[in-house]
Amino acid sequence: MSETALKHKAEAPSQLRFALITVSTSKAKELKAGKPLEDPSGSLAAKLVEEAGHKVAYRQVIPDDSAQIVGLVKGLLSSHDFDVVVTMGGTGVSQSDVTIESVERLLEKRLPGFGELLRLLSFQKVGSPAMLTRALAGVSRGKAVFCLPGSPNAVELALRELIIPEAGHIVKHARER
Numbered sequence: 001m002s003e004t005a006l007k008h009k010a011e012a013p014s015q016l017r018f019a020l021i022t023v024s025t026s027k028a029k030e031l032k033a034g035k036p037l038e039d040p041s042g043s044l045a046a047k048l049v050e051e052a053g054h055k056v057a058y059r060q061v062i063p064d065d066s067a068q069i070v071g072l073v074k075g076l077l078s079s080h081d082f083d084v085v086v087t088m089g090g091t092g093v094s095q096s097d098v099t100i101e102s103v104e105r106l107l108e109k110r111l112p113g114f115g116e117l118l119r120l121l122s123f124q125k126v127g128s129p130a131m132l133t134r135a136l137a138g139v140s141r142g143k144a145v146f147c148l149p150g151s152p153n154a155v156e157l158a159l160r161e162l163i164i165p166e167a168g169h170i171v172k173h174a175r176e177r
Helices: 003-011 025-032 040-051 066-078 099-104 112-126 128-132 152-174
Strands: 017-023 055-062 084-088 136-140 143-148
Touching (some): 066 143, 099 136, 099 143, 112 128, 112 136, 112 152, 136 152
Antiparallel strands (some): 136 143
16 A cells, blocks of 8 residues: 555544445335344444444435435435445346435545446456446545445445445545545
């Protein structure tokens, strides 16, 4: 790693507050019906964030609905209680997968390297199906924003290899004038 990157990381916030959003119509229906919620990706994300010394300050399950996704993410971006927003799910290629299109318009700047690196890491693990991986990262209102596929494997890969190591660095730069 370059000296500049090391310096920036040293100056970055060391404990971040994460908002974790699972986007899944089926899980949202289960929750609404009062059934016990099983959210393996959300639970795994919370565990990884906390193990890294950060705080899960918010966690929610919502359906694949553009208006709800935009409303929730916009509210989180307006709050001073969070540094990082992570969505999981709704990034596939079916018509109901609207997370990326919904969140993309809320970003001030995109980080295209995130999706490229996640696809590369996925390709190294699963081969050609990695081309179906759609992911998004960017910054808005001094916060880092990430949209991940909903599979636990993708969530773990993205958090361990990319998000947790760089989130503080991204937030530091997002807050600079």
